[in-house]
Amino acid sequence: MSAKPERFPRKVYERELLRLQGDLVRLQEWVKATGARVVVVFEGRDAAGKGGAIKRITENLNPRVCRIVALPAPDDRERTQWYFQRYVEHLPAAGEIVLLDRSWYNRAGVERVMGFCTSAEYKRFLRQCPIFEELLIDDGILLRKYWFSVSDKEQERRFRERMENPLKQWKLSPMDLESITRWDDYSRAKDDMLVHTDTEVAPWTVVESEDKRRARLNMIAHLLGSIPWQPLQPPALTIPERPPAGGYVRPPRELERWAPDHAATLL
Template sequence: MSERSPPPSAYENLLRDEFLDNLDEELEMELDDARLDALAAEPASGDTDRRSYFRELLRLQSELVKLQDWVVEHKLKVVVLFEGRDAAGKGGAIKRITQRLNPRVCRVAALPAPSDRERTQWYFQRYIAHLPAGGEIVLFDRSWYNRAGVERVMGFCNDDEYEEFFRSVPEFERMLIRSGIVLIKYWFSITDDEQNRRFLARIHDPLKQWKLSPMDLESRRRWEAYTKAKELMLERTHIAEAPWWIVEAVDKKRARLNCIHHLLAQIPYRDIEREPVHLPERVHHADYLRNPVPPEMFVPAVY
């Protein structure tokens, strides 16, 4: 009588889920439409139907390209803030937004901790250098709201600086809007259990361990302090001119789709008509000879 295999443990299920998510990310990053079409023929699995997810992601990304053309044509200035707890999925959403856009139009600002010099500047000063010109979109992967979150919880600012931030930020954002900037603010929301699960997955995944800093690990211990800071931040900075939008992010795929769908609805846009593109004939010269390339200059064909 053959022995039955033991049921998979919670840890094994965790690693399997993360592997499938990594696989999905790799497939999404492929520009080979044939592979995506082949994937769409596979049976559905997981929390979100993978076929529907890929189809909808590609549809939304095609709309993002249209939005990008509209922003360039009309010289719009767009700023999108992505905030949330560590491992909430901000980076994954940003990656899907920028995936098929022109990096000279849509860029990401992910600022490191301030330098000694920057700590003596006006708090908002280092963020201003990253604001868009006409025809640009800037996605802030964390923003000036660091002061209301990590800086407050970790003690990197004092009470006076904290209160001054809340006095200043509404006027700062109103100033940006008066200058013609479209400002959109997202908070990615996950549960206590889901953050714990994602942290465990990163600990056991050598490709993602770099995402875990000592600050991230400490933030896990201070979950409740971050919750209080977040609630106060949303209460004091949710203004009519620049409201907060909460993205339910426990399901990564649904969060990405919902965020992109909502972002597209914030800026009225239409198709930009363009002249048809025709590839010109290449010019040939009878006396042109291509110079030989020494074999040692080639990258070895290992694959």
């Protein structure tokens, strides 16, 4: 891993992020108009910056068009299904974008390292995954896969920041912290995963995420550049004239339950 880059300037970051978010809105309209189906896979180490990138992507998008899928651990019934089955039901229909905050690649990472799957299940996944993804793409789905890469020192720094911040403590779990002691195991698992699933049909794109600002800009710019979308002319809209009052009388305010003016107590 190269030395940690200098923090990207905030003003430049915010200006470019706003421009990219404008293009994401235009991409969304293209997806709706053309009936495209987009799946974006976010993978990487714990605290690598996946969630922050997803948040910036969805910030100005319609949740009915662009939705986040972050599945919990499988239940007893799901464990008996074909491994990819529970992900299939979350794939997009026409005009939808799905962002997978972790994905079927759990089997190649945490499940392998923590012993949550058997060796046979893991090897079957490595055989089936490229075929599964090729089937998705052959059916017309636009699949993009991003691996967020972060160093061990930066990961530990982010863990400590989360532990000390009450607003971020929910992001930490015992499983996250155990990844520190299993760093090499996760490294080998990632290398093996890339060997088997970085294909010409469904390639991985690695995002350097030592600096979160750079990572977000680079990932979003790549996503926008990898999809053959075109800006569409928005429909011409006009705000109609409000008709004259028709005799409606609003009930007295005292009959309604209003939220207390908490803001007034701060002045």
